[in-house]
Amino acid sequence: MTEVLELFAPYGPGWLGGVLLALILFYFGRQFLEEFKKQNERKADLDVKREERKQAEVAERAQRDRERSQMEGRIAAQMERSNSLMEAMKTLMESVATSNEVLHADLANSQARSQGMAAKVDHICDRVDLLYDKEANN
Structure with a gap:
C-alpha cells in the first residue's frame, strides 16, 4: 500500500482522492450495469413468457x-336429416290417409253390393220357397 502511496505522492493528495473516487465509481458503476443488465434480462424473459402465454391462449x-x-356443422347436418325424416313421415302419413280413404270408399261400395246381393238372394229364397209350397200343396 505504501508503494501505491509513493506513486501518487508527487501528484498530491487530490490526485490520490480523485483516483480512489474514480475506482470506487468504476466499481459501483460496473455493479450497477450488471444489475441493470440482469433486470433487463428478467424483463425480457417475462415479456417472452407473456407472449408465449398469449400465443397459447390464442391457439x-x-x-x-x-x-x-x-359441432355446429354436425348439429346442422343432424337437423337436416331430422327435417328430411319429418318430411318423409309426413308424406307417408298423407299416403296412408289417402289409402285409408280409398279403402273406405271400396268398403262402402262393397257393402252396397253385398246388400244388393243379399236382397237378390232373399228374393231367390222367397221364390224357391214359394215354388216348394206350390208343389207341396199340389
Missing part, C-alpha cells in the same frame, strides 16, 4: 372455435 381459443364450428 386454445382457435382450437375451441374449430371444435365449436365442427
Whole structure:
C-alpha cells in the first residue's frame, strides 16, 4: 500500500482522492450495469413468457372455435336429416290417409253390393220357397 502511496505522492493528495473516487465509481458503476443488465434480462424473459402465454391462449381459443364450428356443422347436418325424416313421415302419413280413404270408399261400395246381393238372394229364397209350397200343396 505504501508503494501505491509513493506513486501518487508527487501528484498530491487530490490526485490520490480523485483516483480512489474514480475506482470506487468504476466499481459501483460496473455493479450497477450488471444489475441493470440482469433486470433487463428478467424483463425480457417475462415479456417472452407473456407472449408465449398469449400465443397459447390464442391457439386454445382457435382450437375451441374449430371444435365449436365442427359441432355446429354436425348439429346442422343432424337437423337436416331430422327435417328430411319429418318430411318423409309426413308424406307417408298423407299416403296412408289417402289409402285409408280409398279403402273406405271400396268398403262402402262393397257393402252396397253385398246388400244388393243379399236382397237378390232373399228374393231367390222367397221364390224357391214359394215354388216348394206350390208343389207341396199340389
